[in-house]
Amino acid sequence: MTLLCLHGNSSHRGVWRLVVRQLTEFRSVLLDFRGHGDSDHVSPPAYNPEDHACDLEHVIPSVVHNPYAILAHSAGALAAAHLIATAPAGVAMPVALVWVDLDPFSAPLAG
Secondary structure, X not given: OEEEEEOOOOXXXXXXXXXXXXXXXXXXXXXXXOOOOOOOOOOOOOOOHHHHHHHHHHHHHXXXXXXXXXXXXXXXXXXXXXXXXXXXXXOOOOOEEEEEOOOOOOOOOOO
16 A cells, blocks of 8 residues: 655654654655755746645556545645545545544634
8 A cells, every 4th residue: 555645834854754653554655745855946936735645646646656634734634634535536536535633613812
């Protein structure tokens, strides 16, 4: 099984290196989102979860073998959730999403 590891907004793929060293039963793919790590920046800027989900939609077929699971932190988890919710038919879906360190429901701010 492939494990696709997605970093948070202020990070890069390298944050998963120590984790995947312990998960040797998986084929791990560490991905830099656009504008992070070794990836190029885009102009005009487009770095929201919808943009990253679109990138995932295009890159998954070339780097992930089915079945696959996603391990994602923070903004990476938002991008993965957006992909799962909006991807067109034919895009391979993960068998699991591990959502690390982000509550999908924000509590109202005290006023």
